[in-house]
Amino acid sequence: MIIDASEGSLKSFLKTLPxxxxxxxxxxxxxxxxxxIKTTSKAWAIDMAISMMDLTTLEGADTPGKVRAICAKAVRPDATDLSIPSVGAVCVYNDMVGVARRTLDQIGGSSIPVAAVATAFPSGRASYAVKAQDTMDAINAGAAEIDMVIDRGAFLSGRYGEVFAEIVKIKELCGDKAHLKVILETGELVTLDNVRKASYLAMLAGADFIKTSTGKVVPAASAPVVYVMLEAVRDYYSMTQTRIGVKPAGGIRTTKDAIKQxxxxxxxxxxxxxxxRLFRIGASALLNDLLLQRMKMRDGYYASPAYVTLD
Amino acid sequence: MNPFEYSPALESTAIVEIAERYNLFIDGKFVTPKSGKYFPTINPANEKVLAKIADANATDVDLAVGAARAAYSKVWSKMPAAERGKYLFRIARILQERAREFAVLETLDNGKPIRESRDTDIPLAAAHFFYHAGWADKLQYAGVGIQPRPYGVVGQIIPWNFPMLMLAWKVAPALATGNTVVLKPAETTSLTALLFAEVCQQAELPNGVVNIVTGAGVTGADIVNHPGIDKIAFTGSTEVGKLIATSIAGTKKSATLELGGKAANIIFEDAAIDEAVEGIVNGIFFNQGHVCCAGSRLLIQENIHDEVIEKLKVRMAHIRLGNPLDKNTDIGAINSAAQLAKIRELVTAGGAEGAEQWSAPCEIPGEGFWFAPTIFTGVSQTHRIAREEIFGPVLSVLTFRTPQEAVEKANNTPYGLSAGVWSEKGSKILWTASRLRAGVIWANTFNKFDPASPFGGYKESGWGREGGRHGLTAYLKASN
Structure with a gap:
C-alpha cells in the first residue's frame, strides 16, 4: 500500500476510489x-448459513441464564437432529464473555468462538481509554473475536485519520488473541459512497472483517450495502492478495433473507x-427459521414453530 | 468447483396450452389460410417443434385488410374515444392477469430467459396498453391539432427479438388513436401474437380491429404492397426497412421504421466503474444481444481500459447461460439457426481482422442454438465488428482519449438508435449527450424502457418514434 496513516494520505487515497x-x-x-435457490442448493445454503451465524444477544436485559441458553443453542441448534452444524460464534456484550466462554467449554462447544462487542458499542461515543479498556476486558475474559464500532462522528466530519488510528490501536490490542470485526454502522453513514470509503478505511487499518451494523440502527444489512462491501473485499483482495471477511448484521430474519445474502x-x-472464515451473519431469530426450513426439506412439510426452541 | 451450484429452478410450462397448429386471426375469428400451408415454429433451446403456424398468402392478407377496413369505417372510427380507451384498459388488465402464461410462451418460442420475459417483456407490454389507453380520449393534447385523425388501416410488421413487447408498441398506439391493424409477427416467434388474438376475443374487441396474419417475409411484402393499407409500421433490419421505403415511395402510405443500431456505450474515467460494468453487461448481453439498441460498441477511455476489461471479465464469468425456463438463467438461446450462423460469421471476421476474442467460460448445451457471451478487445473503427450490427452477445471494445474523440467515434456510424454515457460528472454527461446523434441516450444506465419515453433512431436507424407523445403522433394525421 502506498499510503500511510496521515490524514492527507488517507483522504487522497479515499478520493481515488470510484x-x-x-x-x-x-x-x-x-x-x-x-x-x-431450490432443492440441494437450498439444503447446502441452509447449513452454510447456520455455520456462518454469529448467534447474538445484545440486550440490556441479558443475564447469565440467557447467555447460557443461547450457548446451548449455538452448539446444538436442534438437539433432535445432530446432523445440524454448530453456529459460527456466540456474540455478547463484554461482561457476558466469561459466562459464554465457560458455558461453551462445558457443553462441548470449545471450538465455537465468543465474539464481544466493544469500544463503547453501539454508539462508540467514549474516550479512547474507555474503548481500550472495554476491548481488553473482553479479550481477557476469553473473547476470540472483537466487534468494534467506528467513530461515525469522526468519519462524517472528515476526520478519517482518527477513525483509522482508532482501528489500528484496537487491532494492536487484539494482537493474535482476537479477530477484529469493524462495524461501520452503515445506517448512520447513509450513502453507498460512504460505505465504500469506510470499508476501505477499515480494511487498510487492519480489520479482519467489515461488519454492516450494530443491529441498533435501522436500516441495517440491506442488500445494496452488503453488495458494496462485498465489492470492496473483492477489490481489496485483487490489490493486496488478502481476503477480508464480511458480516451483515441486523434485519436478517428469514431463510430467504439469509440465502439472498x-x-x-x-x-x-x-x-x-x-x-x-470469511462471511458471518449476525442474527438471533434467523436460526429458528433456518431450522424450520431445514425440517421442511427433511420431512416434506412445515413443522409447527413449537418444534423449535425459544431461548 | 463451486459448492454453491444453483439447482435447476424451472418455471412450469403447465400454464400454457400450445395447440398443434394455429390459424390466421381475421375479423375476430381464427380462420384456415387460403394458402392451405403451414410452417413449423420451434423452441430454439432444444430445436423441437412447438406448433405449426399458418402461412398467409396475398389472398389471406387481402381478407385481413378488408376486415380491418370494414372495422375501421363501421365501428372503430365512429366509437367515442373513451370507449376505445376502455377496450385498451381491458386488454392491459387481461395481459397482467395472464402474464405468466405469456412469459412462459415467449420464452419457449423465442429462447429468452424466463427472468426477462417475466420481469421485462410482459410487464412492459401491459404498461404500453395502460399508457395508451389513457391517451385514447385526450388526443387533442397530442400536439397535432384539436381534432387529429387516424390513418385508417395500419400494416404492422414486427421482429422476433421482443415479440410480445413489439406487438404492444405497435398495436396499443394504433388502437388508441383509432386505427385498425393488420399485424404480422416474425415467422420464428408467432405464438404470443396468436395468444394475444385470444386476448382480443376475451376483451370482446370488435371484430376486425386487430387482425393477425402469420408468415415469412413474403407475407410482409404482401402487407406493405397492399393498396388498402394507409400506413406501415415496421421494426426490423435496416436492409428490409430500405426495401419497404422503396416499395411505398410514390404511394399514399406513410411509414414508421425502427431499424438497426450499433450503439456506442461510452465509459469515461470518472464513471462509477462497478455500475458501468453492470451497464456494459446489461447493454450487450440483455436478451442475448438481440436488441436493436444494444450497447454493442463499448468506448472506454483509454486510461481505464485495462481496469474495466478486467472487471468485465470477472463479471462475465458469473453469467449463467442455459435453459431459458430456469429462473436463474441470464442468457438464453439464440433465436434461430440463421441468426446463430450470422453471429458466427461476424465473430470469425472479427478474429480474422485482428481483434482479440474472449468468451465467458460457460457450458454450451448439446442441442439448441447458443453463443457464449463474448468480447473483442483491440477493435478498430474499420473492423466489420465495429460497424455491422451483430445482433448477438458479442461486444466490440474500442478506446478513446478525450471526450471529443468519444463523440466523434460514437457518431461515426450510419446508425443512430441509442447510446450510453457513463460519468459521475453531470456537466460531462450533458456535454456528451447533446453531441451524440442517437435517438435514445442513457446516462449511467442502459436498456431502460418506459411507455412514456419516445424511442427511435437518427440516420439509418429509422423514421419516427414509438412511445410517448411522439409515438402517438406517428399514428395521427394533423388537423387545424
Missing part, C-alpha cells in the same frame, strides 16, 4: 434477489468467501 451509482447498485442487488457473496465477492 464513485458508487446508487441506482445501479439497487438494481443489481434486486436482480440478484430474484435468484431461485449467500447469493450476493457467491456472485459479487466470489465462492471463496462462502465460508464462516
Amino acid at each position: 464513485q458508487v451509482d446508487e441506482v445501479g447498485v439497487h438494481a443489481r442487488a434486486a436482480m440478484l434477489g430474484t435468484r431461485s 449467500l447469493v450476493l457473496v457467491n456472485e459479487v465477492a466470489g465462492p471463496e468467501w462462502l465460508s464462516p
Whole structure:
C-alpha cells in the first residue's frame, strides 16, 4: 500500500476510489434477489448459513441464564437432529464473555468462538481509554473475536485519520488473541459512497472483517450495502492478495433473507468467501427459521414453530 | 468447483396450452389460410417443434385488410374515444392477469430467459396498453391539432427479438388513436401474437380491429404492397426497412421504421466503474444481444481500459447461460439457426481482422442454438465488428482519449438508435449527450424502457418514434 496513516494520505487515497451509482447498485442487488435457490442448493445454503451465524444477544436485559441458553443453542441448534452444524460464534456484550466462554467449554462447544462487542458499542461515543479498556476486558475474559464500532462522528466530519488510528490501536490490542470485526454502522453513514470509503478505511487499518451494523440502527444489512462491501473485499483482495471477511448484521430474519445474502457473496465477492472464515451473519431469530426450513426439506412439510426452541 | 451450484429452478410450462397448429386471426375469428400451408415454429433451446403456424398468402392478407377496413369505417372510427380507451384498459388488465402464461410462451418460442420475459417483456407490454389507453380520449393534447385523425388501416410488421413487447408498441398506439391493424409477427416467434388474438376475443374487441396474419417475409411484402393499407409500421433490419421505403415511395402510405443500431456505450474515467460494468453487461448481453439498441460498441477511455476489461471479465464469468425456463438463467438461446450462423460469421471476421476474442467460460448445451457471451478487445473503427450490427452477445471494445474523440467515434456510424454515457460528472454527461446523434441516450444506465419515453433512431436507424407523445403522433394525421 502506498499510503500511510496521515490524514492527507488517507483522504487522497479515499478520493481515488470510484464513485458508487446508487441506482445501479439497487438494481443489481434486486436482480440478484430474484435468484431461485431450490432443492440441494437450498439444503447446502441452509447449513452454510447456520455455520456462518454469529448467534447474538445484545440486550440490556441479558443475564447469565440467557447467555447460557443461547450457548446451548449455538452448539446444538436442534438437539433432535445432530446432523445440524454448530453456529459460527456466540456474540455478547463484554461482561457476558466469561459466562459464554465457560458455558461453551462445558457443553462441548470449545471450538465455537465468543465474539464481544466493544469500544463503547453501539454508539462508540467514549474516550479512547474507555474503548481500550472495554476491548481488553473482553479479550481477557476469553473473547476470540472483537466487534468494534467506528467513530461515525469522526468519519462524517472528515476526520478519517482518527477513525483509522482508532482501528489500528484496537487491532494492536487484539494482537493474535482476537479477530477484529469493524462495524461501520452503515445506517448512520447513509450513502453507498460512504460505505465504500469506510470499508476501505477499515480494511487498510487492519480489520479482519467489515461488519454492516450494530443491529441498533435501522436500516441495517440491506442488500445494496452488503453488495458494496462485498465489492470492496473483492477489490481489496485483487490489490493486496488478502481476503477480508464480511458480516451483515441486523434485519436478517428469514431463510430467504439469509440465502439472498449467500447469493450476493457467491456472485459479487466470489465462492471463496462462502465460508464462516470469511462471511458471518449476525442474527438471533434467523436460526429458528433456518431450522424450520431445514425440517421442511427433511420431512416434506412445515413443522409447527413449537418444534423449535425459544431461548 | 463451486459448492454453491444453483439447482435447476424451472418455471412450469403447465400454464400454457400450445395447440398443434394455429390459424390466421381475421375479423375476430381464427380462420384456415387460403394458402392451405403451414410452417413449423420451434423452441430454439432444444430445436423441437412447438406448433405449426399458418402461412398467409396475398389472398389471406387481402381478407385481413378488408376486415380491418370494414372495422375501421363501421365501428372503430365512429366509437367515442373513451370507449376505445376502455377496450385498451381491458386488454392491459387481461395481459397482467395472464402474464405468466405469456412469459412462459415467449420464452419457449423465442429462447429468452424466463427472468426477462417475466420481469421485462410482459410487464412492459401491459404498461404500453395502460399508457395508451389513457391517451385514447385526450388526443387533442397530442400536439397535432384539436381534432387529429387516424390513418385508417395500419400494416404492422414486427421482429422476433421482443415479440410480445413489439406487438404492444405497435398495436396499443394504433388502437388508441383509432386505427385498425393488420399485424404480422416474425415467422420464428408467432405464438404470443396468436395468444394475444385470444386476448382480443376475451376483451370482446370488435371484430376486425386487430387482425393477425402469420408468415415469412413474403407475407410482409404482401402487407406493405397492399393498396388498402394507409400506413406501415415496421421494426426490423435496416436492409428490409430500405426495401419497404422503396416499395411505398410514390404511394399514399406513410411509414414508421425502427431499424438497426450499433450503439456506442461510452465509459469515461470518472464513471462509477462497478455500475458501468453492470451497464456494459446489461447493454450487450440483455436478451442475448438481440436488441436493436444494444450497447454493442463499448468506448472506454483509454486510461481505464485495462481496469474495466478486467472487471468485465470477472463479471462475465458469473453469467449463467442455459435453459431459458430456469429462473436463474441470464442468457438464453439464440433465436434461430440463421441468426446463430450470422453471429458466427461476424465473430470469425472479427478474429480474422485482428481483434482479440474472449468468451465467458460457460457450458454450451448439446442441442439448441447458443453463443457464449463474448468480447473483442483491440477493435478498430474499420473492423466489420465495429460497424455491422451483430445482433448477438458479442461486444466490440474500442478506446478513446478525450471526450471529443468519444463523440466523434460514437457518431461515426450510419446508425443512430441509442447510446450510453457513463460519468459521475453531470456537466460531462450533458456535454456528451447533446453531441451524440442517437435517438435514445442513457446516462449511467442502459436498456431502460418506459411507455412514456419516445424511442427511435437518427440516420439509418429509422423514421419516427414509438412511445410517448411522439409515438402517438406517428399514428395521427394533423388537423387545424
